[in-house]
Amino acid sequence: MSAPEAPVIRLRGLSRTFPGTVEVHALRPVELDVREGEFLAVVGPSGSGKSTLLNLLGLLDRPTAGTYELGGIDVAGLGERRRTAVRGHLIGFVFQSFQLLPYRTATENVELAQLYVARDARSRRLRAVEALRRVGLEHRLDALPPTMSGGERQRVAIARALVNRPRLLLCDEPTGNLDSRTSEIIMELFEELHRSGQTIVIITHDPAVAARAGRTLVMRDGELGSTAETPA
Amino acid sequence: MTRTKDEDRGLPPFSRLRLRDGLGEAIAGLVQRPGRSVLTMLGTVLGVGAFVAVLGLTSSATQQIGNAFTALTATTVTVQDRTPTDPSTTPVLSFPPDADERVQRLNGVAAAGVWWQLPLRSPSVGTRPAPPGESARARSVRLFAASPGALQAARPVVAAGTLYNQFHRGRAEQVCVLGAGAARLLGISRVDNQPVVFINSTPYSVVGIVSDVERLPDLLLGVMIPESTALRAYGPPRDSPARMLIGTDVGAARLIAHQAPLALRPDRPELLTAVPPPDPHGLRDEIDTSLSGLFLVLAGICLVIGAVGIANTTLVAVLERRGEIGLRRALGAGPRHIAAQFLTESTVLGTLGGLAGTAIGIGVVAVVALAQEWTAVINPYTVVVAPAVGSLTGLLAGLYPALRAARVEPLEALRT
Ligand SMILES: Nc1ncnc2c1ncn2[C@@H]1O[C@H](COP(=O)(O)OP(=O)(O)O)[C@@H](O)[C@H]1O
Ligand SMILES: [Mg+2]
Numbered sequence: 001m002s003a004p005e006a007p008v009i010r011l012r013g014l015s016r017t018f019p020g021t022v023e024v025h026a027l028r029p030v031e032l033d034v035r036e037g038e039f040l041a042v043v044g045p046s047g048s049g050k051s052t053l054l055n056l057l058g059l060l061d062r063p064t065a066g067t068y069e070l071g072g073i074d075v076a077g078l079g080e081r082r083r084t085a086v087r088g089h090l091i092g093f094v095f096q097s098f099q100l101l102p103y104r105t106a107t108e109n110v111e112l113a114q115l116y117v118a119r120d121a122r123s124r125r126l127r128a129v130e131a132l133r134r135v136g137l138e139h140r141l142d143a144l145p146p147t148m149s150g151g152e153r154q155r156v157a158i159a160r161a162l163v164n165r166p167r168l169l170l171c172d173e174p175t176g177n178l179d180s181r182t183s184e185i186i187m188e189l190f191e192e193l194h195r196s197g198q199t200i201v202i203i204t205h206d207p208a209v210a211a212r213a214g215r216t217l218v219m220r221d222g223e224l225g226s227t228a229e230t231p232a
Numbered sequence: 233m234t235r236t237k238d239e240d241r242g243l244p245p246f247s248r249l250r251l252r253d254g255l256g257e258a259i260a261g262l263v264q265r266p267g268r269s270v271l272t273m274l275g276t277v278l279g280v281g282a283f284v285a286v287l288g289l290t291s292s293a294t295q296q297i298g299n300a301f302t303a304l305t306a307t308t309v310t311v312q313d314r315t316p317t318d319p320s321t322t323p324v325l326s327f328p329p330d331a332d333e334r335v336q337r338l339n340g341v342a343a344a345g346v347w348w349q350l351p352l353r354s355p356s357v358g359t360r361p362a363p364p365g366e367s368a369r370a371r372s373v374r375l376f377a378a379s380p381g382a383l384q385a386a387r388p389v390v391a392a393g394t395l396y397n398q399f400h401r402g403r404a405e406q407v408c409v410l411g412a413g414a415a416r417l418l419g420i421s422r423v424d425n426q427p428v429v430f431i432n433s434t435p436y437s438v439v440g441i442v443s444d445v446e447r448l449p450d451l452l453l454g455v456m457i458p459e460s461t462a463l464r465a466y467g468p469p470r471d472s473p474a475r476m477l478i479g480t481d482v483g484a485a486r487l488i489a490h491q492a493p494l495a496l497r498p499d500r501p502e503l504l505t506a507v508p509p510p511d512p513h514g515l516r517d518e519i520d521t522s523l524s525g526l527f528l529v530l531a532g533i534c535l536v537i538g539a540v541g542i543a544n545t546t547l548v549a550v551l552e553r554r555g556e557i558g559l560r561r562a563l564g565a566g567p568r569h570i571a572a573q574f575l576t577e578s579t580v581l582g583t584l585g586g587l588a589g590t591a592i593g594i595g596v597v598a599v600v601a602l603a604q605e606w607t608a609v610i611n612p613y614t615v616v617v618a619p620a621v622g623s624l625t626g627l628l629a630g631l632y633p634a635l636r637a638a639r640v641e642p643l644e645a646l647r648t
Contacts, residue, residue: 060562060643073242081246081566088564089244095646099559103264115257116564118248160563 275538276585284593340484345381558645578630586622
């Protein structure tokens with residue numbers, strides 16, 4: 001068991017280089033600790049390596065060098081099958097393009113995240129409804145994504161990310177496809193999750209969005225720089 | 233236990249997909265595009281349907297032969313006199329006088345007797361001793377010499393009176409038995425008033441009328457007299473050879489056919505030919521191998537086309553749903569779960585195609601059987617195996633697409 005004070009994320013010299021005729025140092029060696037319950041924003045211009053960092057955090061990609069401890073587990077050295085399990089149980093993803101299945105209702109989309117932890121159908125349904133209630137969509141349980149607004153769709157995606165009660169919520173430009181008013185609503189939702197103790201890492205190039213986070217890191221040319229702690 | 237060790241290290245358990253959930257996901261994937269799914273199944277439907285139809289029609293047709301090939305046919309042996317029937321030479325009868333007894337002594341013989349057509353050219357047959365040609369109605373009446381044993385072997389249904397017997401035969405009495413058709417033509421329906429039939433002015437007392445026979449239906453149009461009487465009055469057969477009709481026990485026919493000529497003429501068995509019933513297995517094999525082989529090949533081609541169709545559609549689905557695959561991988565699905573999902577989709581498609589094909593095949597067999605007035609016969613194994621053939625087709629067709637799906641990189645897929 002990890003001590004309660006141990007960081008959820010601990011990166012030591014983690015880097016990612018894309019090989020090719022010209023090597024791309026998408027992420028230069030980075031040191032980073034993210035504490036339990038922290039709300040961290042990573043900002044930076046396009047192509048600066050934000051997504052590369054997030055994919056490494058979400059075990060969707062493997063680092064070129066360095067170590068990554070998630071909740072006290074050295075996940076950088078795990079085999080693919082174990083990494084898949086960590087993704088399913090410990091990490092929730094929110095994508096810029098929502099990634100909902102268009103032919104499935106809101107509830108079914110949220111249930112999808114519980115398929116691979118082999119939960120039985122009844123508790124899947126109960127948990128999905130609970131998660132949708134948490135994001136304020138209890139009136140849209142049976143709606144199909146194409147009939148929903150962008151904000152509603154992203155809230156379904158957030159419910160899906162939360163339904164397995166992950167240690168870590170990772171969001172890549174979650175408001176990138178939303179207008180500023182809807183962005184507000186989504187960010188308020190993240191703040192609320194943060195208040196309830198959820199650890200969140202969010203990537204954005206919108207300073208207004210970053211301002212909501214407890215801590216903001218700036219990414220430039222693959223380099224994670226100027227750590228600015230803002231009071232929550 | 234490794235599990236406890238994992239938990240000590242704080243590791244979550246491996247991802248799992250329940251069988252039911254996997255099936256549910258596959259079906260959901262298929263229902264998304266019902267039109268396409270149905271089209272994809274078409275080849276399998278045709279292939280399996282053709283299989284079931286060919287097998288069902290073959291077995292129905294075989295059963296038909298089986299029906300016609302009753303126990304009766306299988307227990308009938310005919311022995312024929314091979315002595316050439318040349319009008320220029322003096323006719324001889326190769327059957328000995330005690331032919332019936334010789335054959336009836338053999339094990340497995342139920343009844344046996346000699347019969348032939350009376351050697352009379354344009355005889356006059358009537359109920360009165362009239363001049364020739366008087367009774368026009370009776371022209372189609374045929375005249376037979378038939379031993380009492382032959383009458384028995386024909387398995388007659390006696391409508392009135394009795395059959396003549398060894399007593400009549402021994403004394404070469406002038407008696408006759410009428411077939412139902414002959415009786416009608418002659419206007420005789422009862423025997424209690426002692427009717428008489430004249431053949432060329434020779435009177436024969438009618439002792440009985442036979443309404444039906446199981447063997448030798450020719451007798452129904454005939455006037456039958458004992459063969460001893462016939463030999464004495466008209467001599468041996470001339471235009472058509474004498475024959476012996478033997479009814480055997482079930483399964484004894486071929487053996488009796490083998491033994492009869494020797495039992496009848498131990499001195500010159502070559503004078504007689506025995507004709508056993510046809511071998512039922514030979515008949516069935518003939519039907520099985522003729523057309524059905526070709527149709528089974530066509531059905532096989534349909535199945536291959538069906539498999540290619542399913543493989544193609546599933547591959548397209550994999551390419552179309554790369555985003556979904558990436559998402560599932562992010563949600564904790566391993567490559568094996570992704571592969572299982574698409575493999576299940578193709579297998580379900582194949583199974584549904586197989587079921588539909590089976591139903592259609594059965595329908596075709598039923599319709600053809602109805603039209604041909606056959607009994608529809610479908611082997612129960614066919615009904616079980618045919619959908620399984622569909623499943624197997626789908627499973628094989630899904631292998632490559634499933635492999636492709638498992639190899640989709642989650643990052644690539646999510647970027648779109
Ligand atoms: N799979 C890849 N292969 C090669 N280069 C890549 C790949 N993914 C990202 N990059 C490069 O790495 C750099 C960082 O990209 P990314 O992390 O997506 O930036 P951001 O999300 O901040 O816009 C960019 O120069 C990009 O072109
Ligand atoms: Mg990005």
